[in-house]
Amino acid sequence: MNFWAAEPSQSRIAACTQISDVEGELNGLTTYDRTVVKPGVRWLEAAQTALTGDASRATPAGCSTT
Numbered sequence: 273m274n275f276w277a278a279e280p281s282q283s284r285i286a287a288c289t290q291i292s293d294v295e296g297e298l299n300g301l302t303t304y305d306r307t308v309v310k311p312g313v314r315w316l317e318a319a320q321t322a323l324t325g326d327a328s329r330a331t332p333a334g335c336s337t338t
Contacts, residue, residue: 301316
């Protein structure tokens with residue numbers, strides 16, 4: 273099957289990520305001991321909404337279907 277010719281209903285994706293810091297890393301959303309949430313919860317929710325707000329549209333705003 274040609275990936276680029278797949279219908280949207282045939283496309284699937286999965287992503288796994290760590291949300292907390294691990295030893296020697298500081299890029300998680302929470303500290304290593306999970307006592308501090310780094311970004312504010314409201315900020316994170318607003319960012320998620322901004323990124324996925326158009327997900328229910330057939331064509332995202334600003335994109336052409338031609």
